Amino acid sequence: MKTNEELQRDVQNAIKWEPQLHAAEIGVTAKDGIVTLMGTVDAYFKKIEAENAAKNVDGVKAIVEEINVRYSNSQKSDTDIANDVIKALIDCWSVPNEKLKVKVEDGWITLEGHLTWNYQKEAAEKAIAYLPGVKGINNQIKIKSEIQDQIEKKDVERALKSNWTLHSQEILVRVDGTKVILTGAVSSLYQKDLAEKTAWKTPGVWSVDNQLVVEQKYATVI
Template sequence: MKTNEELQRDVQNAIKWEPQLHAAEIGVTAKDGIVTLMGTVDAYYKKTEAENAAKNVDGVKAVVEEIEVKYSNSGRTDEDIASDILKALIDSWNVPQENIQVKVEKGWVTLEGQVTWNYQKEAASKSIEHLNGVKSVTNRIKIKAEVQNEIEKKNIKRALASNWTLHSENILVKVDGTKVTLTGGVSSLHQKELAEKIVWKTPGIWAVDNQLVVEYKYTPVL
């Protein structure tokens, strides 16, 4: 069991240990498992690293992200950013860039299109996070798997059980055609996202409905 102060301190320490982050740039508050991150950073990837660091802390049930990205006089136009994004997608060997459309508006990037694997969708976002001028990335790329084999529930359960960081006995799996639904409880947002990533590696999946609940007890404030 953690108090709000203990959770706040744990998240602050997690951010402090990230080599690309300066803890002083980011403020943290915590209440009943809800963590709010505030402040200003000079690159979009720092914003995502701070969010990921918070999610890795046991007891974090939700992250409210209020970090602002501000570049110092970069002078880059949306056309410049779009050009860099297209090049980055081409250079990323595991991204089928011909299937992806890019929109840039005042540094806010939206990716759309269709790929056959979730790792390709994730790689598309990852390949552009470090680009100068990018303030946010919204990934609307859809998954449409080429494999049409029947999805075996037992294979998904086995894959979840093979990861020692997950208490897979608390995770329930439902398969409906090409869609998998996860229900049950985990102890952190990191575990919730990890379970979903493991499921996405199963051939034939088009959609994952992650309904896992982060369950953690907090010391009541007297």
């Protein structure tokens, strides 16, 4: 069991160990497993790195993200950012860029369109996260699988159990057409995300409703 102070310290240390982050930029508070990240960073990818570092800390149930992105040099125009985004998507071999639409407004990028696999959606976001001038990404890409076979519940369950970090967790699977619903409990936010990513790999999945709850007890200091 961790106290709030212990969880706060563990998250701070996790961020400190990320080579691309400066711990002084990011403040951390923790209460009953909910971690709040605050501060200002000079690149969007640093914001993502901080979130990922916090997710991997044992005991984190949820993250409240209040990190701002502020560039020290002159901000690139939305037109320049849009051109960089289009080029980055073209250069990313795993993304069928002709199926996507891009909108840029004050450094915020919105991605729209339809792809056949979730890994393509994730790859599109990763391809543009490191671009200069990006303040945020709103990924609204929809998944529309070309596979018409009905999703088998047992296939999703087998995939979850085959992963050693998930096989002992209390994860329940329900299938509704092309949608997978995950309920039950896991012991970390990392496992919750991993379960969703694993379910997405099932052929024919169009959406995943991740209702998993992170359960862990905390010591209370009075």
